[in-house]
Amino acid sequence: MIKTVISTELPVDEHLLIRKNSISGGSGKKRICLVTGTHGDELEGQYVCYRIAQILQSNLADLDGTVDIYPALNPLGIDSITRGIPNFDLDMNRIFPGDPMGSMAENTAHSIIEELRGADLVIDIHSSNIFLYEVPQVRINQLNADSLVPLASMLNLDFLWVHEAATVLEATLAYSLNSLDTPTLVVEMGVGMRITQSYGEQLVSGILNLMRHMGVWKGAVPELEERHTILSTTGTVDFINASASGVFIPLIEHSNHAEAGQVIGRIVDPLHGTVLQDVKLERPGFVFTIRAYPVVYEGSLLARVFREDNA
Amino acid sequence: MKRELLFVLPSPFRDEFRIQGFRFGSGQKSIAIVGAMRGDELQQQFICSQLVSTLQDLEEKGDIAAGHEILVIPSVNPFAMNIGKRFWAMDNTDINRMFPGYSLGETTQRIAAALFEQIQGYRFGVQMSSYYLPGDYIPHVRMMHTGYEDIELAQGFGLQYTLLRTPRPFDTTTLNYNWQIWETQAFSVCSGHTGVIDTESAVDTVSAVLRFMSLHGIIHCRTHPGYFSEVLREEDLITVKARRAGILYCMCKPDDSVRRDQILARVLDPYDGSVRWEVRAPADGTVFFIHDKTLVLENSMLFRIIPS
Numbered sequence A: 001m002i003k004t005v006i007s008t009e010l011p012v013d014e015h016l017l018i019r020k021n022s023i024s025g026g027s028g029k030k031r032i033c034l035v036t037g038t039h040g041d042e043l044e045g046q047y048v049c050y051r052i053a054q055i056l057q058s059n060l061a062d063l064d065g066t067v068d069i070y071p072a073l074n075p076l077g078i079d080s081i082t083r084g085i086p087n088f089d090l091d092m093n094r095i096f097p098g099d100p101m102g103s104m105a106e107n108t109a110h111s112i113i114e115e116l117r118g119a120d121l122v123i124d125i126h127s128s129n130i131f132l133y134e135v136p137q138v139r140i141n142q143l144n145a146d147s148l149v150p151l152a153s154m155l156n157l158d159f160l161w162v163h164e165a166a167t168v169l170e171a172t173l174a175y176s177l178n179s180l181d182t183p184t185l186v187v188e189m190g191v192g193m194r195i196t197q198s199y200g201e202q203l204v205s206g207i208l209n210l211m212r213h214m215g216v217w218k219g220a221v222p223e224l225e226e227r228h229t230i231l232s233t234t235g236t237v238d239f240i241n242a243s244a245s246g247v248f249i250p251l252i253e254h255s256n257h258a259e260a261g262q263v264i265g266r267i268v269d270p271l272h273g274t275v276l277q278d279v280k281l282e283r284p285g286f287v288f289t290i291r292a293y294p295v296v297y298e299g300s301l302l303a304r305v306f307r308e309d310n311a
Numbered sequence B: 001m002k003r004e005l006l007f008v009l010p011s012p013f014r015d016e017f018r019i020q021g022f023r024f025g026s027g028q029k030s031i032a033i034v035g036a037m038r039g040d041e042l043q044q045q046f047i048c049s050q051l052v053s054t055l056q057d058l059e060e061k062g063d064i065a066a067g068h069e070i071l072v073i074p075s076v077n078p079f080a081m082n083i084g085k086r087f088w089a090m091d092n093t094d095i096n097r098m099f100p101g102y103s104l105g106e107t108t109q110r111i112a113a114a115l116f117e118q119i120q121g122y123r124f125g126v127q128m129s130s131y132y133l134p135g136d137y138i139p140h141v142r143m144m145h146t147g148y149e150d151i152e153l154a155q156g157f158g159l160q161y162t163l164l165r166t167p168r169p170f171d172t173t174t175l176n177y178n179w180q181i182w183e184t185q186a187f188s189v190c191s192g193h194t195g196v197i198d199t200e201s202a203v204d205t206v207s208a209v210l211r212f213m214s215l216h217g218i219i220h221c222r223t224h225p226g227y228f229s230e231v232l233r234e235e236d237l238i239t240v241k242a243r244r245a246g247i248l249y250c251m252c253k254p255d256d257s258v259r260r261d262q263i264l265a266r267v268l269d270p271y272d273g274s275v276r277w278e279v280r281a282p283a284d285g286t287v288f289f290i291h292d293k294t295l296v297l298e299n300s301m302l303f304r305i306i307p308s
């Protein structure tokens, strides 16, 4: 059933609408929420919403509980290829839990929290930005690692990144919901403005798998190759930033295990026809983030590499 | 005056990115002043340019006090200003959300780190800043409530109001907040406009900064005493939000005294001109902030009123 959960009047004959598809089956009381589209340039979640809605609606007998699907928390951003909310300075994922007395954006953020709190699980799907390509991964604040890592492991993704707490991240949707005791997992995968179908299918099967463990899904879970999810707490994450300004040419496929000394990309100068930097790994590791947008400045993030402690 | 190149970053396709500083006097690091951090902070940059010019005159007359050093950085983001963008053009990140910066991090973190290194250790730090909401407001000094702030100092600018803000998570990465944490007394001077130059309020702001410097013996300069600055907490301001969307027809301006129920604006239907909503003052007071866009959405912030 399609429901409009937030409707805000715009100046000229239009409303900003946030809608959900609420799909229920059986007598189960559990509620799982699938949300995406906070950042208007991230689209990978659209495919996942479409597939989950399609699978559940055609197999209602296998569903025991409610799955609420919210494809667009920032519909104006998605429609205008704008990462944030058009005409608003702050990142929408930096204003939660919002404020009913605040601006339109803060008010919307507050309503979203009220809508989602109390769910048995929220999955917030992001797809990086236009600059970086991410392997399918879950990101968890270390404060919630004990309760969320077991859930996240069932999503069948490649990497599970338990990151440090930072004050500025206290204003994300996931942080706000987790601190209201609504377990929330953040998925990052793919790249902005594109859909990577294979990643989408991987996450769809992971979500069904997790639903089955929670007793909400009795149907089939599409079989995917058995994969070993790497847990970040068994090693270290290194960031590799550009030391020259130029054009980045990647020399590996993403999701790659790279050797020590391997050149994973090159920054070149198109005007002079020269190489400005060979981007090398000092130690072997798993490249889970790689630069997608070619133009780089000094400092632009080129890759994130996970390295096991004993490697 | 010494003009110094404080930071250079090569660009793949444009000229070099440069941050320039103007240093006056020598001795203890007394005050650092930062102008435009966003590409539309024209007023903020203009005020700095006028300060550079005035300080040059003072220096020629020997009126920079001995033992004091002043640093003025009119712009941290000329690249955005030159192409009419607000944020860092490449990735749309806001330099004022990157402090204290990280010299091995992303480009705008590096810019923030380079700037922060240059402006650390000063006794006073002044940022010419714009408000996070688009609009006009009464010029004021803003301080973060971090526990290190000294409100009496802020009153030394002699602007009408001193606004104390309790930081929210997104404030913890701003220059003002980090300056304060690193033991510089930091002030944001909000001169009421962004995107345009208002010479009258620029003159007032330049006077306010000169007044402050003169009060602390950094320059010898005769200034009029200014206002006795009233201290406000941001949470004490009354917010008036739009209950309906449409064309905003505003009927008041910043600093107007208003009475409870007085009509502040009308929201008009953009098709037939009918009045969708009359915006009325919720209490007696003074208009502090007004939304300055022609179109308003439902729930957008229209006014902030200082209750009397």
Ligand SMILES: [Zn+2]
Residues within 6 Å of the ligand: A038, A039, A042, A126, A127, A128
């Ligand atoms: Zn995102």
